[in-house]
Amino acid sequence: MFRIRFHGRGGQGMKTASRILGTAFFIEGYEVQDAPRYGAERRGAPIFAYVRADKVAVNERGIISHPDLVVVSDDTLVGMPAAGVMQGIDQNTVLLINSHETADTWQQRLNTQAKIIILPAQEEIEDRAELPYIGSQCAAAAAALSHVISKQTFTQALTEELQHLGDEVVKQNLAVASTAFDAMAPHSGIVKESALPSATDYIKPEWIELPFEKAEISAPAIHSGATSVKVRTGLWRTMRPVINYEKCSGCWWICSTYCPDGAINVTDDKLPDIDYDHCKGCLVCVAQCPPHAIESIPEHIAKEKELAGAKS
Amino acid sequence: MIEGTPVHFHRMKDMPSSHLLGTGTPMCAGCGGLETLHNMYDILGEKTVFVNAAGCMTLLSVYPFTPFRGGWLYTSMASAPAGAQGVRDAMDIMIKKKKLPEDENMEVVVVTGDGSAYGMGMSATSGAMDRNLNFIYLCYDNEGYGNTGQQYSAATPHAAITSTSKGSHGYPGFKKDLFSIWAAHHPAYVATIIGAEPLDLAKKIEKLQGMTGPRMLISLAPCPTGWDYDPQLSVEIGHLAVQTGVWPLKEYINGKVTHTKIPKQRKPVEEYLKLQGRFKHLFYPQRDEQGIAEIQARIDAYWDNVTE
Numbered sequence A: 001m002f003r004i005r006f007h008g009r010g011g012q013g014m015k016t017a018s019r020i021l022g023t024a025f026f027i028e029g030y031e032v033q034d035a036p037r038y039g040a041e042r043r044g045a046p047i048f049a050y051v052r053a054d055k056v057a058v059n060e061r062g063i064i065s066h067p068d069l070v071v072v073s074d075d076t077l078v079g080m081p082a083a084g085v086m087q088g089i090d091q092n093t094v095l096l097i098n099s100h101e102t103a104d105t106w107q108q109r110l111n112t113q114a115k116i117i118i119l120p121a122q123e124e125i126e127d128r129a130e131l132p133y134i135g136s137q138c139a140a141a142a143a144a145l146s147h148v149i150s151k152q153t154f155t156q157a158l159t160e161e162l163q164h165l166g167d168e169v170v171k172q173n174l175a176v177a178s179t180a181f182d183a184m185a186p187h188s189g190i191v192k193e194s195a196l197p198s199a200t201d202y203i204k205p206e207w208i209e210l211p212f213e214k215a216e217i218s219a220p221a222i223h224s225g226a227t228s229v230k231v232r233t234g235l236w237r238t239m240r241p242v243i244n245y246e247k248c249s250g251c252w253w254i255c256s257t258y259c260p261d262g263a264i265n266v267t268d269d270k271l272p273d274i275d276y277d278h279c280k281g282c283l284v285c286v287a288q289c290p291p292h293a294i295e296s297i298p299e300h301i302a303k304e305k306e307l308a309g310a311k312s
Numbered sequence B: 001m002i003e004g005t006p007v008h009f010h011r012m013k014d015m016p017s018s019h020l021l022g023t024g025t026p027m028c029a030g031c032g033g034l035e036t037l038h039n040m041y042d043i044l045g046e047k048t049v050f051v052n053a054a055g056c057m058t059l060l061s062v063y064p065f066t067p068f069r070g071g072w073l074y075t076s077m078a079s080a081p082a083g084a085q086g087v088r089d090a091m092d093i094m095i096k097k098k099k100l101p102e103d104e105n106m107e108v109v110v111v112t113g114d115g116s117a118y119g120m121g122m123s124a125t126s127g128a129m130d131r132n133l134n135f136i137y138l139c140y141d142n143e144g145y146g147n148t149g150q151q152y153s154a155a156t157p158h159a160a161i162t163s164t165s166k167g168s169h170g171y172p173g174f175k176k177d178l179f180s181i182w183a184a185h186h187p188a189y190v191a192t193i194i195g196a197e198p199l200d201l202a203k204k205i206e207k208l209q210g211m212t213g214p215r216m217l218i219s220l221a222p223c224p225t226g227w228d229y230d231p232q233l234s235v236e237i238g239h240l241a242v243q244t245g246v247w248p249l250k251e252y253i254n255g256k257v258t259h260t261k262i263p264k265q266r267k268p269v270e271e272y273l274k275l276q277g278r279f280k281h282l283f284y285p286q287r288d289e290q291g292i293a294e295i296q297a298r299i300d301a302y303w304d305n306v307t308e
């Protein structure tokens, strides 16, 4: 069975990618399961989708814990524990990363035995939430790596799945997908089907076993308010608002009132302060600040600067 | 607002500068509904119990996380006002029996989307108003069934593309006039609000705090996900909704409707429409002059009858 997991950010089209790939497998005569992980995650939030394909009925259910192929549409997710990209990866897994960096760099950085392949990133896009066509590229690359899907079949699958968006959209997606498909030719067949698990050699995943308890013990009442602050929605951010305090007129904290998430508070000296653990990067504050004192910069660049600053 | 502080909202400067609603909620970046809720909550304060029907905002409180500092109750889509009745009655009885000190009394606040308010929750709401239930109702109106992928609702405006009105002309129906339907019940208070006009919103919340009975609010809730626009435009689109006259800000008290903000020179509605992907077909590939003119004419007709 092929077990393929796609990682991306909400809005990048990973759900569509898994759908296209699933359809392609299906046309090639496979039994297929494809599903996005459905949750409360929104645009920019780390999400994943997966595809299982086999020549016999697919009885396995749930999240793929031992993938044969992991496709990552946005390399900023790889180092983010919450995204779970590295989960269940071993020497048999192929890790396909959309990145400007080389496979060697990633191999060293991750210190993993997985085989790493780079899907060369297109021109630098400022806002990672808006990588155009990335879903189609990822699906095409995955299809090529599996070796069992012909380019013709892939084209048919993509056309079927994107038809409702109009001919122009299909054409543009096919063009970039075709390039990605061809770019993977040297690695065609590198992704191998792994065996069906048997009941006897089943290895329990490393999860924590909780004893069965009465509801009032296992699901205790929460006596504290505003516990949502424990959730770090700042991880969703692909663009970061940065206040230039020289330009900030300390107006009537327009930014603080308009921030939908209440992520801007006003300090005692009447200056706004952005809570980056929770700012989702909508950039409403940037658009509304009267003296244009808030700038937006790509999050990955802001992070690199922070790291460089910490080292020097 | 911090307990006991006298609040009088005259200027933007009077708006709270720290916020009660917890961060870290799963609402989309740029959610206009969340913007309304957090501004409203700052003024209502902690002594509130929210009663919430299924919709996007249900995800606010997913165990063990909640942005609220007080209570929260989840009901089915059609029955949030009935849930509010139960909570109100329970508190009244407990206060009467001296099991709950009077100063721990709380406001019961229903929060639902338009799918509930304009559609399947209407009967329960009507009943609650008939019974003169002492509660506040906030409908955040993102003009569709947002949480399930923006299918059209009775609040969807004419011509908008939704996932169930994908045709070349969008939604053929017209937005229901919920304000008038609610006002026809003669409750204590009905108002329209929007997060992009925080001062107007604050004044209205402050006003309804001094009243008892059903106090009903409808907030237009710009929705980047369902309306298809860049999240940073959320407030801009809210401003345009008011300036073009698409979203009249008004209130109903004692049988009388008063507009709280009458745009002196209304901007052409297309300024509002063209920022949103759901209306793209009015401008691309060809401009649909007739379609745009019809929408404009309906707005003009509304304002022609407005005197105060």
Ligand SMILES: Cc1ncc(C[n+]2csc(CCOP(=O)(O)OP(=O)(O)O)c2C)c(N)n1
Pocket: B054, B055, B056, B057, B076, B077, B078, B112, B113, B114, B115, B116, B117, B142, B144, B145, B146, B147, B148, B153
């Ligand atoms: C009776 C019933 N039908 C359908 C659903 C599924 N459902 C959950 S949320 C939702 C959308 C609600 O739309 P709205 O009230 O406008 O809130 P929004 O999602 O837009 O915030 C639907 C249809 C449900 N929970 N209950």
Ligand code: SF4
Pocket: A241, A258, A259, A260, A261, A262, A263, A264, A274, A275, A278, A279, A280, A281, A282, A283, A284, A285, A286, B030
């Ligand atoms: S970008 Fe600005 S407005 Fe948006 S969540 Fe962050 S701080 Fe708030």
Ligand code: SF4
Pocket: A243, A247, A248, A249, A250, A251, A252, A253, A254, A255, A256, A271, A272, A288, A289, A290, A291, A292, A293, A294
């Ligand atoms: S809106 Fe701009 S000027 Fe006003 S407080 Fe915020 S950053 Fe400063």
Ligand code: SF4
Pocket: A042, B026, B027, B028, B030, B031, B032, B033, B034, B056, B142, B146, B147, B221, B222, B223, B224, B225, B226
């Ligand atoms: S879909 Fe719309 S209403 Fe729902 S959370 Fe997202 S922005 Fe808010």
Ligand SMILES: [Mg+2]
Pocket: B055, B113, B114, B115, B140, B141, B142, B143, B144, B145, B146, B147, B153
């Ligand atoms: Mg809705």
